[in-house]
Amino acid sequence: MFAVTMEASTLRTFHQWVRGQIGNGPVRLLVFFAALLFATGAVAQSRLDDIAARGTLRVGMTGDYRPFSQRDAAGGYTGLDVDMANNLAEALGVKVEIVPTTWASLLPDLSSGKFDIGMGGISITLPRQRLAFFSRPVMRVGKAAIARCADKDRFQTLAEIDRAGIKVIVNPGGTNERFDRANLHQADIVGFPDNARIFDELVAGKADLMITDAVETKLQQKLHPELCAIHPDQPFDFGELGYLLPRDIVLKQFVDQWLHIAVENGLWRGLLEKYLGS
Structure with missing residues (x-):
C-alpha cells in the first residue's frame, strides 16, 4: 500500500x-x-512503526471475559490474554497500555485508533473481517449452552431452548447476542450489560440459561458449581477466536509470526493449562 x-x-x-x-x-x-x-517516496508507514516510536502497545480489552481478560475493582487486568499481551509487548520492545473497550464498540474503537490490537476472547466473524484484520486463530470454539445443573437436561438442543417462556440471558453487542437473535424466535432474550456478573444472575434464577463460547461454559461451571455446561465439546456451531487488528499487513505479519512462535515454544499451551487447567 x-x-x-x-x-x-x-x-x-x-x-x-x-x-x-x-x-x-x-x-x-x-x-x-x-x-x-x-x-x-510514498510508502505508507505501518502501525508497527508507530508502536515502536510511541514505546507502548495499546491493547483493547473488555475486561469481562474470563479466562481471557478480567478487570478488577481497582482497574487492574488479569487473564490469559493479558499475559499474552505482555509477551507481545516484550517482543516489540515496548510497554503495554490496556485500553478499556466494550463488545459493541470494538470495531469503532479500533477504527478510530484508540488501540493497536484487540485481545480477550474475540470471535472471528465475517462482518468484523470486512472492516479489520484478524491474527491467525488462537482457539477453536463454538456456541454452547450453560444452565443450572437441575435444568440442563431440558436444554439439549436449540429446539428445546427456543420455546415460549424460556429466558435466555445475554451480554449485549457481541457474537452471543447475534447468535441468539439469529437462532431463537420464541424464547425471551434478556439483555444484561455486565458480562462479569451475568453468571451470578443465572445462578440466582433471573434466566434459564445462557449461550456463549463453549470454552467459557467449561470455565464457568468450575467457578459456579450450580451451573453445568451442556455438551460443550459438541457446540451448536463452529467458531474461532483471534486477535483483532487494523488493516495493516505489516503489523498482522508480525503478530502472526509472534503467535506462531508462542504456540511452538509452549507459551500458549502453558497459559491454557494455567487458566483453564487443560
Whole structure:
C-alpha cells in the first residue's frame, strides 16, 4: 500500500514524461508505478512503526471475559490474554497500555485508533473481517449452552431452548447476542450489560440459561458449581477466536509470526493449562 501525494496535473505530466522515456512496451505500466513510488517516496508507514516510536502497545480489552481478560475493582487486568499481551509487548520492545473497550464498540474503537490490537476472547466473524484484520486463530470454539445443573437436561438442543417462556440471558453487542437473535424466535432474550456478573444472575434464577463460547461454559461451571455446561465439546456451531487488528499487513505479519512462535515454544499451551487447567 502506498499514498500518492502528487496533484493530478503533476501526476499526468509525470506519466507523459515516463511514457516518452520508455515508449509503449508491455512493461510500461509496471515501470511507471515503480518510478512513481520512487518519485513520491510514498510508502505508507505501518502501525508497527508507530508502536515502536510511541514505546507502548495499546491493547483493547473488555475486561469481562474470563479466562481471557478480567478487570478488577481497582482497574487492574488479569487473564490469559493479558499475559499474552505482555509477551507481545516484550517482543516489540515496548510497554503495554490496556485500553478499556466494550463488545459493541470494538470495531469503532479500533477504527478510530484508540488501540493497536484487540485481545480477550474475540470471535472471528465475517462482518468484523470486512472492516479489520484478524491474527491467525488462537482457539477453536463454538456456541454452547450453560444452565443450572437441575435444568440442563431440558436444554439439549436449540429446539428445546427456543420455546415460549424460556429466558435466555445475554451480554449485549457481541457474537452471543447475534447468535441468539439469529437462532431463537420464541424464547425471551434478556439483555444484561455486565458480562462479569451475568453468571451470578443465572445462578440466582433471573434466566434459564445462557449461550456463549463453549470454552467459557467449561470455565464457568468450575467457578459456579450450580451451573453445568451442556455438551460443550459438541457446540451448536463452529467458531474461532483471534486477535483483532487494523488493516495493516505489516503489523498482522508480525503478530502472526509472534503467535506462531508462542504456540511452538509452549507459551500458549502453558497459559491454557494455567487458566483453564487443560
